[in-house]
Amino acid sequence: MRSPTTTRVFVLLAATASLTPPATAQAPAAVAALTPPRITQAMLTSGTLPLDTIRTHGLRMFATPFRKADGYGDGPMNPLDPTSPGGRPTLQNNGTFLRINGLDAQTCMECHSIVSAATVPFTFGIGGVGGANNNAMAMPTAIDVSDAQGNGFAAFNGRFINPPFLFGAGGIELIGKEMTTELQARKQFAQQHPNTPVPLVTKGVDFGTITYAQGVFDTSQVVGIDADLVVRPFGRKGEFRSTRDFDVSAMQFHFGLQPVEVVGTNDADGDGVTLEVLVGELSALSIFATTLERPVERPVPGAHQGRQVFAAIGCVDCHRPRLDSSSPLLTYSFPEVPDDPAANPYYAVDLRAVGPRFAPSPGGGIRVECFSDLKRHDMGPGLAESNGGPLASQFVTARLWGVADTAPYLHDGRALTLSDAILMHGGEALPARNAFAGLPNFRQEQLLAFLKSLRTPRNPADGLDTSTL
Numbered sequence: 001m002r003s004p005t006t007t008r009v010f011v012l013l014a015a016t017a018s019l020t021p022p023a024t025a026q027a028p029a030a031v032a033a034l035t036p037p038r039i040t041q042a043m044l045t046s047g048t049l050p051l052d053t054i055r056t057h058g059l060r061m062f063a064t065p066f067r068k069a070d071g072y073g074d075g076p077m078n079p080l081d082p083t084s085p086g087g088r089p090t091l092q093n094n095g096t097f098l099r100i101n102g103l104d105a106q107t108c109m110e111c112h113s114i115v116s117a118a119t120v121p122f123t124f125g126i127g128g129v130g131g132a133n134n135n136a137m138a139m140p141t142a143i144d145v146s147d148a149q150g151n152g153f154a155a156f157n158g159r160f161i162n163p164p165f166l167f168g169a170g171g172i173e174l175i176g177k178e179m180t181t182e183l184q185a186r187k188q189f190a191q192q193h194p195n196t197p198v199p200l201v202t203k204g205v206d207f208g209t210i211t212y213a214q215g216v217f218d219t220s221q222v223v224g225i226d227a228d229l230v231v232r233p234f235g236r237k238g239e240f241r242s243t244r245d246f247d248v249s250a251m252q253f254h255f256g257l258q259p260v261e262v263v264g265t266n267d268a269d270g271d272g273v274t275l276e277v278l279v280g281e282l283s284a285l286s287i288f289a290t291t292l293e294r295p296v297e298r299p300v301p302g303a304h305q306g307r308q309v310f311a312a313i314g315c316v317d318c319h320r321p322r323l324d325s326s327s328p329l330l331t332y333s334f335p336e337v338p339d340d341p342a343a344n345p346y347y348a349v350d351l352r353a354v355g356p357r358f359a360p361s362p363g364g365g366i367r368v369e370c371f372s373d374l375k376r377h378d379m380g381p382g383l384a385e386s387n388g389g390p391l392a393s394q395f396v397t398a399r400l401w402g403v404a405d406t407a408p409y410l411h412d413g414r415a416l417t418l419s420d421a422i423l424m425h426g427g428e429a430l431p432a433r434n435a436f437a438g439l440p441n442f443r444q445e446q447l448l449a450f451l452k453s454l455r456t457p458r459n460p461a462d463g464l465d466t467s468t469l
Ligand code: HEC
Pocket: 062, 104, 105, 106, 107, 108, 109, 110, 111, 112, 134, 135, 136, 161, 162, 163, 164, 165, 166, 233, 234, 235, 236, 237, 243, 246, 247, 250, 251, 254, 285, 289
């Protein structure tokens, strides 16, 4: 009679034997997470795909956890440039993640997923904010965790950036493009009227003046924007003109996925995968991102008075309650030409009719109640980033729509409450900050009640369903 133990050993051996591959078998082919059909620019512009199908392809780009077979990761380390995407080392040679300086996630959703941080538990959804553990840490080369330098703080020479949400991005992109077009027209006007400082005011926002003299433009009086007069509302520092502009870098930085529109059809990062992100896929991603729902206002007691306090103490100088567009149509371009947003259009969406369904503006466009001027401001030494540079203390005015739901606040998430965020304002915002600090308590409460009425959308990717692909 065999003992039970012997039987078990036998069964185990038999199982092992059946798992032993025959000598001719291949390793299973690496399978990409992004399943066919992959959307191409030709499919997108053919006019045969319904908008929601295009958006769903974009959602898949946003929410798929990419794998190495999709092109995830960089190729072999490039000793000449070990920090830029393409040839970064991985953490402890693990072959996959780095976390600090990118290679920090498999999907956009890892960082953009909190629709409300004001509920317990959080309300999760597509395109939201991230907590501090989702912060991107860009380009550091030295981190002094134990304060070996004796500064009294842990030094870090990179950027530490908290993820904002994508809600309402279509309205922001449309307003930014219209502002750019108007500023470029002012620039032409200056060229036609030499030696005359031409005011750069668009949609009520003042970007200083430009003068044309002796055959060159003098841009020394341009403020809050780059000298090329292109409005860049995206990124905490106002560095990206459109979501597509941002997404190209996001794919490379976070995932080591190389877009065809940047590297062509060859295997630029040497990871054995080509055609990692198609032109059509980035188009679908940008159409998806710009048709997400927009933030909304929901009544809170005291908010009405708080809105008046917000205006009276000068918060509205930067946090402009609304920016109106003259057209309701957001046009998408490829390739994008920074100073000519109308160039190379391939698709257009009426932002009144779909997705964010913005309210109409009196001029026939849309009303974007975002509480920002889309302009950079100097916020003083307290908020300056340690990586130095001329823009260290400059940030584009945070859009306050949805702010009730998006703690932590400020570019790196250092403010855990709304009142901390206000009290940490410095530089150009110091007078308004001091006015807030000097208000009687009940007025401060009213202002905070107003901010708490600014909510994120409940269902940001309404109607999209990946199971339909
Ligand atoms: C590791 C976290 C992380 C991942 C992953 C991530 N993001 Fe972000 N995202 C951020 C941070 C941080 C910012 C702010 C960056 C800045 O200020 O320059 C940001 C900003 C953005 C913005 C600009 C929003 C605005 O209003 O300024 C867009 C658009 C965006 N991300 C899209 C994406 C897409 C698309 C992906 C996937 C390809 C992605 N993100 C993946 C952290 C992340």
